Amino acid sequence: xxxxxxxxxxxxxxxxxxxxxxxxxxxxxxxxxxxxxxxxxxxxxxxxxxxxxxxxxxxxxxxxxxxxxxxxxxxxxxxxxxxxxxxxxxxxxxxxxxxxxxxxxxxxxxxxxxxxxxxxxxxxxxxxx
Numbered sequence: 001x002x003x004x005x006x007x008x009x010x011x012x013x014x015x016x017x018x019x020x021x022x023x024x025x026x027x028x029x030x031x032x033x034x035x036x037x038x039x040x041x042x043x044x045x046x047x048x049x050x051x052x053x054x055x056x057x058x059x060x061x062x063x064x065x066x067x068x069x070x071x072x073x074x075x076x077x078x079x080x081x082x083x084x085x086x087x088x089x090x091x092x093x094x095x096x097x098x099x100x101x102x103x104x105x106x107x108x109x110x111x112x113x114x115x116x117x118x119x120x121x122x123x124x125x126x127x128x129x
Contacts, residue, residue, distance in 0.1 A: 007088035008071045018057040025050040056102035067091050070124035084127045091120030
């Protein structure tokens, strides 16, 4: 299995980590009854940590489709090389670092780490051009 596909698989696992982190935090606040409900109506705002975990999950879901599509395109067109391997790892490891930085509310560094993940996607696209 290529490093690009390995990073895609691990990024899917990371997406599940994001999902569980956010959903566990909100369920801890609102309870199991809320979790099992239809969630109709207005809910009070969540605590800051829960909100950051939800926004980190949302941010991951905004970038992951581009990463996944780029990885699949690179592999299907057989354009894998050292640059695409590096690009895939940049995206994955930056996203791993991003979650705790966002959860902790760290400004600026978090944005730089997000930019590193974006560079990973751009490098994958570059390999396709």
